[in-house]
Amino acid sequence: MAATARPRRSVLYMPGSNTRALEKGRSLPADGLILDLEDAVAPDAKAEARATIKASIAAGGYGGRELVVRTNGLNTPWGYDDLVMAASSGADAVLLPKVESPDMVRQAEAVLRANGSPDGQTIWCMMETPLGMLNTKEIAGASPKLGGLVMGTSDLAKDLHAAHTRDRLPMLTSLGLCLLAARAYGLAILDGVHLDLNDDAGFGESCVQGRELGFDGKTLIHPKTIAACNAAFAPSEEEVAQAHRIIQAHAEAVAQGKGVVLVDGRLVENLHVENARRLVAMAEAIDALSS
Known part of the structure; x- marks a missing residue:
């Protein structure tokens, strides 16, 4: 599915189990929200978070913000039920974690389609493992329902045994491979998060670098970074x-x-x-x- 001119400068992760956060998301100036069922939700809260996300989307009030549900993997006890819920949730996209092969995309797509996922609902892929990097081209071309790639630089750095340097030189090969695949297949692509919320200068540098590399925007972990991110990724x-x-x-x-x-x-x-x-x-x- 070809990328559009839809703004994706800032896309904020929000824990799906936090009702107050989901409510606050209706007024934040982020271009998109990732309603998370994976890392941000404890195992015993997965089912409740699933219901909370569906109810929040159904209640509306998010305006033109792009709504994305990040599911757990199909190899977990929660992934299948996450996809079933996401298919009929009204979310714009479903974000799959730790995608390493085109088969992972196709399996998730089959579950989504079997449970009523509309044609306009896209699949996004978290690119966050060495094997995922090596298979980026095949993943990007796995399905016409694919809409975008999202860099998971924290997990990637861990698996690479790489340092989180300001210039991100240890990850440039991986970033470049994903950018090439995204542009070759007409997909959107979002840069990874910046973890140090006290490092405003470093965050600004990562935004500038991300835009210079060609990313459409950046994923975020705190609302206080939205304004700077929007400014960095918008045309002046x-x-x-x-x-x-x-x-x-x-x-x-x-x-x-x-x-x-x-x-x-x-x-x-x-x-x-x-x-x-x-x-x-x-x-x-x-x-x-x-x-």
């Missing part, structure tokens, strides 16, 4: 203004029978116009979501 006013200049100048050049034109001293051709249109569409989508 200057970028949008330049994009409009590029589109207009190129259109005028084409009308004169020219294929290229100079804008602000730089050579512009069709590939730059495509990117300019993408930026303008995203800016318009962000404005619509904000309103």
